[in-house]
Amino acid sequence: MTLGFRLVTLECPNCGEALAGEAEDVIFYCVACRSGFRIENDTLLPVTVHFAALRHQAAEGWLPFWTLPVRVDIRQRDASGGFLRSLMGGGDGDSVSRLVVPAFRLPVERAVEAVLRLSRDLDAADERLGEHLVGGNVDVDDARTLARYCLHAAEARKADMLKNIDLVVEFGSAGLVGVPYRTAGGRRVDALLGVPL
Numbered sequence: 001m002t003l004g005f006r007l008v009t010l011e012c013p014n015c016g017e018a019l020a021g022e023a024e025d026v027i028f029y030c031v032a033c034r035s036g037f038r039i040e041n042d043t044l045l046p047v048t049v050h051f052a053a054l055r056h057q058a059a060e061g062w063l064p065f066w067t068l069p070v071r072v073d074i075r076q077r078d079a080s081g082g083f084l085r086s087l088m089g090g091g092d093g094d095s096v097s098r099l100v101v102p103a104f105r106l107p108v109e110r111a112v113e114a115v116l117r118l119s120r121d122l123d124a125a126d127e128r129l130g131e132h133l134v135g136g137n138v139d140v141d142d143a144r145t146l147a148r149y150c151l152h153a154a155e156a157r158k159a160d161m162l163k164n165i166d167l168v169v170e171f172g173s174a175g176l177v178g179v180p181y182r183t184a185g186g187r188r189v190d191a192l193l194g195v196p197l
Contacts, residue, residue, distance in 0.1 A: 031132060067099075072151065116150060118179065
């Protein structure tokens with residue numbers, strides 16, 4: 001009888017160090033050689049990891065977010081106004097940018113807020129040595145699904161009356177960014193923008 005699960009050795013493929021992780025994690029970071037990995041089909045695959053710059057203050061920890069290069073092709077939009085002007089930084093038509101999507105579970109409303117704010121306002125990454133990055137239990141396919149939802153949610157929030165939209169979303173190679181967090185009023189928020197996490 002097959003039990004339906006397999007054990008995967010959590011050892012860094014690059015340097016052999018043990019990788020820290022939690023029960024449902026699909027993302028791992030080696031603090032010894034600063035390498036990131038995602039698990040797919042019982043295999044650890046490399047993924048680029050950066051850490052968001054946090055100047056002149058301490059963080060309680062770092063949470064993983066997928067960085068998804070995205071191209072949005074708006075084929076048709078029946079309503080007045082532009083498309084995702086504040087999020088994508090462009091006007092009508094094609095837009096090219098990146099989305100920053102939580103790699104951990106959040107209620108949908110908070111996830112949408114985090115994606116919209118961090119995608120727009122997160123500054124350039126800053127390499128940091130030896131930071132822990134744990135709790136990544138949302139795989140890249142689920143992150144892409146959430147990203148598509150957020151694009152539609154941003155469009156639905158506009159003041160105009162949307163009748164119809166036809167858009168094609170294409171994603172590039174995913175990376176990870178560690179975003180510092182702190183606790184404020186018993187709730188976790190990102191330490192850069194104060195977005196509830």
